[in-house]
Amino acid sequence: MTSPRRAAYAVTIVGAGIVGLFTAYQLARAGAGPILVVDRGFLSGGASGRNGGGVRQQWDTRATVRLARESVAAYRRFGREFGYNIWFRQSGYLFLAETPAELARLTTVSQLVRSEGLDARILDPEGVARRVDGIAPGAVVGGAYLGSDGTLYPFPAIWGVYEAARALGVEVLLGVDATGVTSKDGHVAGLVTSAGPVATPRVVNAAGGWSGEFARRAGVEVPNVATRHEILALEPMRPFLDPMVVRVSDGLYFSQTMRGEIVGGLTMHHPPGTTGGMSTSPEFLPRMARTLTALVPRLGGLNVLRAWSGFYDDTPDGFPVIGEDPRLPGFVHAHGFGGHGFMLAPAASRRVADAVLRTPSDLDPEQFGPQRFFGPRAPAAVERLQLG
Amino acid sequence: MTADSEMVEPAGPRFSFEGRPREARPGDSVLDVLLRDGLPNLQRSPHYHRPRAPLCGLGQCTNCLVRVNGRPNVRACRYEPAEGDRVETENGWPSRRFDALAGFDLLFPSGLDTLHGFRRPAWATRFYQFVVRRLTGFGAPPSSESAARLRAPPEVRSVDVLILGAGRAGRACAARLVAAGGSPLVIDRARSLEPVSGAELLTRTTVSFLPPRPADGARPFEVLAYTEPARGLLLRAQRVVVAVGSYDASLLFGSNDRPGVMTADGALAMAPRGGPPPFRAAIVFGAGDRAAEVVRRLEAQVSALVAPGVVPPELVRVCSDAGVEIYPRSLLVRAHGRSRVRSVELVARGSGTVSRVACDAVVLAHRRVPNVPVLFQVGTRMRWHGDPGAYFPEVDPAGRTSVPGLWAVGSVAGARGAASPLSGDRAARSLLGALPAGPVDASRPEAGPGEFEGYYRELLRRPRPGRWVACPCEDILLKELEAVTAGGYRGVEVAKRYSGLGTGLCQGRYCLPDALLVLALHEGRAPSEVGYSTQRPPVHPTPLAALAALEPQMAPSEER
Ligand SMILES: Cc1cc2nc3c(=O)[nH]c(=O)nc-3n(C[C@H](O)[C@H](O)[C@H](O)COP(=O)(O)OP(=O)(O)OC[C@H]3O[C@@H](n4cnc5c(N)ncnc54)[C@H](O)[C@@H]3O)c2cc1C
Ligand code: FES
Numbered sequence A: 001m002t003s004p005r006r007a008a009y010a011v012t013i014v015g016a017g018i019v020g021l022f023t024a025y026q027l028a029r030a031g032a033g034p035i036l037v038v039d040r041g042f043l044s045g046g047a048s049g050r051n052g053g054g055v056r057q058q059w060d061t062r063a064t065v066r067l068a069r070e071s072v073a074a075y076r077r078f079g080r081e082f083g084y085n086i087w088f089r090q091s092g093y094l095f096l097a098e099t100p101a102e103l104a105r106l107t108t109v110s111q112l113v114r115s116e117g118l119d120a121r122i123l124d125p126e127g128v129a130r131r132v133d134g135i136a137p138g139a140v141v142g143g144a145y146l147g148s149d150g151t152l153y154p155f156p157a158i159w160g161v162y163e164a165a166r167a168l169g170v171e172v173l174l175g176v177d178a179t180g181v182t183s184k185d186g187h188v189a190g191l192v193t194s195a196g197p198v199a200t201p202r203v204v205n206a207a208g209g210w211s212g213e214f215a216r217r218a219g220v221e222v223p224n225v226a227t228r229h230e231i232l233a234l235e236p237m238r239p240f241l242d243p244m245v246v247r248v249s250d251g252l253y254f255s256q257t258m259r260g261e262i263v264g265g266l267t268m269h270h271p272p273g274t275t276g277g278m279s280t281s282p283e284f285l286p287r288m289a290r291t292l293t294a295l296v297p298r299l300g301g302l303n304v305l306r307a308w309s310g311f312y313d314d315t316p317d318g319f320p321v322i323g324e325d326p327r328l329p330g331f332v333h334a335h336g337f338g339g340h341g342f343m344l345a346p347a348a349s350r351r352v353a354d355a356v357l358r359t360p361s362d363l364d365p366e367q368f369g370p371q372r373f374f375g376p377r378a379p380a381a382v383e384r385l386q387l388g
Numbered sequence B: 001m002t003a004d005s006e007m008v009e010p011a012g013p014r015f016s017f018e019g020r021p022r023e024a025r026p027g028d029s030v031l032d033v034l035l036r037d038g039l040p041n042l043q044r045s046p047h048y049h050r051p052r053a054p055l056c057g058l059g060q061c062t063n064c065l066v067r068v069n070g071r072p073n074v075r076a077c078r079y080e081p082a083e084g085d086r087v088e089t090e091n092g093w094p095s096r097r098f099d100a101l102a103g104f105d106l107l108f109p110s111g112l113d114t115l116h117g118f119r120r121p122a123w124a125t126r127f128y129q130f131v132v133r134r135l136t137g138f139g140a141p142p143s144s145e146s147a148a149r150l151r152a153p154p155e156v157r158s159v160d161v162l163i164l165g166a167g168r169a170g171r172a173c174a175a176r177l178v179a180a181g182g183s184p185l186v187i188d189r190a191r192s193l194e195p196v197s198g199a200e201l202l203t204r205t206t207v208s209f210l211p212p213r214p215a216d217g218a219r220p221f222e223v224l225a226y227t228e229p230a231r232g233l234l235l236r237a238q239r240v241v242v243a244v245g246s247y248d249a250s251l252l253f254g255s256n257d258r259p260g261v262m263t264a265d266g267a268l269a270m271a272p273r274g275g276p277p278p279f280r281a282a283i284v285f286g287a288g289d290r291a292a293e294v295v296r297r298l299e300a301q302v303s304a305l306v307a308p309g310v311v312p313p314e315l316v317r318v319c320s321d322a323g324v325e326i327y328p329r330s331l332l333v334r335a336h337g338r339s340r341v342r343s344v345e346l347v348a349r350g351s352g353t354v355s356r357v358a359c360d361a362v363v364l365a366h367r368r369v370p371n372v373p374v375l376f377q378v379g380t381r382m383r384w385h386g387d388p389g390a391y392f393p394e395v396d397p398a399g400r401t402s403v404p405g406l407w408a409v410g411s412v413a414g415a416r417g418a419a420s421p422l423s424g425d426r427a428a429r430s431l432l433g434a435l436p437a438g439p440v441d442a443s444r445p446e447a448g449p450g451e452f453e454g455y456y457r458e459l460l461r462r463p464r465p466g467r468w469v470a471c472p473c474e475d476i477l478l479k480e481l482e483a484v485t486a487g488g489y490r491g492v493e494v495a496k497r498y499s500g501l502g503t504g505l506c507q508g509r510y511c512l513p514d515a516l517l518v519l520a521l522h523e524g525r526a527p528s529e530v531g532y533s534t535q536r537p538p539v540h541p542t543p544l545a546a547l548a549a550l551e552p553q554m555a556p557s558e559e560r
Helices: A018-029 A064-084 A099-114 A126-133 A156-165 A206-218 A284-295 A297-301 A343-357 B003-007 B030-035 B100-107 B122-134 B145-146 B169-180 B264-269 B288-296 B313-322 B373-377 B419-431 B451-459 B478-486 B492-500 B512-524 B542-552
Strands: A010-014 A035-040 A093-097 A118-123 A142-146 A171-175 A178-184 A187-195 A196-199 A203-205 A225-236 A244-247 A253-256 A262-266 A304-313 A321-324 A330-335 B014-017 B020-023 B063-066 B071-075 B086-088 B155-165 B185-187 B200-202 B207-208 B219-228 B229-240 B244-250 B262-265 B283-285 B302-306 B323-326 B330-336 B343-348 B354-358 B361-364 B368-370 B382-385 B388-392 B406-408 B469-471
Touching: A010 A018, A010 A321, A018 A156, A018 A330, A018 A343, A035 A187, A035 A203, A035 B354, A064 A099, A064 A156, A064 A343, A093 A099, A093 B071, A099 A118, A099 A142, A099 A196, A126 A142, A156 B492, A178 A206, A203 A206, A206 A225, A206 A304, A206 A330, A225 A284, A253 B542, A262 A284, A284 A297, A284 A304, A284 B542, A297 B063, A297 B145, A297 B542, A304 B542, A321 A343, A330 A343, B014 B030, B014 B512, B020 B030, B155 B169, B169 B185, B169 B419, B207 B373, B219 B542, B229 B419, B229 B542, B244 B264, B262 B264, B264 B288, B264 B361, B288 B302, B288 B313, B302 B313, B302 B354, B323 B354, B368 B388, B406 B419, B469 B478, B469 B512, B478 B492, B478 B512, B492 B512
Parallel strands: A010 A035, A010 A203, A035 A171, A093 A244, A203 A330, B014 B086, B155 B185, B155 B229, B185 B200, B229 B406, B262 B361, B283 B302, B283 B361, B302 B323
Antiparallel strands: A093 A142, A118 A142, A178 A187, A187 A196, A225 A262, A225 A304, A244 A253, A253 A262, A321 A330, B014 B020, B063 B071, B063 B086, B207 B219, B219 B229, B244 B368, B330 B343, B343 B354, B382 B388
């Protein structure tokens, strides 16, 4: 087994998904000192290698719109900065509303997004039909659209950030499990791994769907739950669908990738937890097939090539957890990204780096900090635009 | 068949192909009809628009896809036309014979690097995306009418024993069960087969296991079956016998995707009903039983045998009887010819002497690999065997696998020749309770370095003239696969995600057997350590419409 090259690191990061890798990269660029990333799986084995590649800026709070907008700018630069082409295609995100109430909600979001300087629009059913060729008549009352949202190909993003971080001296150990954290005088002092312990004043929890499990191992409880989400790919076709399409009512989403495959999923409401593993459920393929063909009947003639699943890391209020834990100084949270960690990673990782370096951040700790869960007034669970 | 019916071919359905009328004989596939005019180049490859012709004979490769009545990607080798069908080819522009996009093959002699390329200048991003996005997929999306035609009522059935595969092992198993009063259901993906007496046989049907529901433990198995062209079937089986056989593997060499390169399965399937195959002077690559079989059955159309190693005396005799020239201990380096193979370049192992042999087809008969995806999918414990270089299930003498209720018999479990029906029979006896469970059978071929590891070690040290296509479905080149290891990435899962290999319509059946050997070679470890890629449902491509029809049947397990 590979083991750490050093006995001590300035920062250790648990999880080599897109969040952990981007964080390592930001820290290395900031000259944070020796950095170790451990992952017990293989590169791209977590949610970062299993997602739909959707990147949107239509959010219902200013802070998240801004994080997303910053990430879009970062992904536009990605090819030049990291040497890999992620084929970030800004061909829009289209949210579908089936009832006037849903449309009213989308309109509120759209107005907020517009007020942030983005060209968000509300579409009538004809406008929707123009963008989704073959949509069943009468299926929607309207939609919300933003042309500068889009999709990217997640794998080259992982390779690019991984290689860039390593080129800056970051050590990445794959196949190594982080089993716990040691502390001294109430402050993080080390990380215990299956390849041995290392001394470190900072541990970043970027363990995705397993962040709750790792936080527990470190003795700091977080209210995150992992939920299994399934997704499938249809056989490649010549281009016929531009935007990522998302339906508000059931979380159905689909887009056509650069490779021509339709990739999509929907929310299945599995019991929380990672114990069920990452296979798909028996119900998923038929349910997804029925839902998708009811909306776009012509897709019925396409073959399903494969279905797979991954874990969302969900928080009660739908916002990620970013920041140092006051209960255990030195322990930094970087998780809770639900179904949108890929699109937020470039911007979010800079704030994680801020937390590690203890430099001031523009994030409101009431919205993103871990303390919101154990403060005097815990946040209410809310249903947000958590889709796609 | 009576003398009468042999003389007067009954008329079959009339359909149109590329706008021209054609007539099929009953039972013909579209490909059977087209083959009467020789091997058709039906496809263009997705990236480089290279001409492609059918090669696998099994309904796995992507080289015979056609559009039928507005439905894309229908395999001409599997589809039996109906009266009035409109069959079109899919992805040449303006036509499949003259395809302007074939310019990409010439413009990018060293390949399109979509991983690193097309990043600069920034202002060209949209243009690059427009162009590269068009180099994907085969057909245009289905018409709404074609999708509507796919709505067949779904069916749910419970069976005691399900036998997957109606080859010799599956039949022997079924026969013994029937004799004992059982009524197994037999499923095979082939188009037409002899009936299995006393047992129900579903042809043109592929299957995929659904993951076990947490409450059930392992049984009953839930199996999703799909019968072409439109029927979905949900099977609940107490016990399953996997007898899905083996198939001829591909081979890496320069321009290995040229029309005329085909597997032995393909060559034999394209010589249906004892008719001639679509070539006149083939070289056969291989030196084992399969190569001998091809030479014997198609001797009038085989001109040379190219063997990766020494040729056993028995095969030498077969070849000299048939007037087939022999090139022993040779590396097959490259195929020449553009819209059809015209010759191959060989290098003698050891001496390095180069020779060029004229031919109009290359028949790959060197290595048969077990058809293991469903076994991996259902979680059977597998073991790597150096020869032929593949994973086989671990089974006891009766064919029991590590999964309770699941048997594997015949060539998918390593049984060859006469041992194959015997293994099916033994499984039946153990299903009937006559054979107790035993230890894992140790008489199977042993693990160890195999013949083709050595072959590739020698071959890949040499220069690589021509295009070496590592994954024809996705047009992925060998060097793109090799870039994975060169970039410091290890293991087949990452290789797949890094290169895209194995993600095409055949889901790696055609390309993975060779890719595992190549990765092992470059990573400097045993193929068994490289792993095998996770087999994801539905394992065989299945239309959304057929799956959608099953949805109301998917009651949670408590309600069954
Ligand atoms: C089906 C699906 C579709 C999605 N679609 C989108 C989308 O369209 N757009 C979008 O932006 N997001 C999407 N997401 C969400 C997105 O993929 C995730 O939010 C994001 O990838 C999270 O990245 P991460 O680095 O936090 O986690 P991961 O990529 O999951 O990485 C966490 C890593 O931590 C490792 N790990 C865990 N515990 C330990 C331990 N104790 N020791 C060592 N290593 C450990 C794991 O092995 C894993 O590699 C989707 C997710 C899924 C599942
Ligand atoms: S050859 Fe079919 S997926 Fe690679």
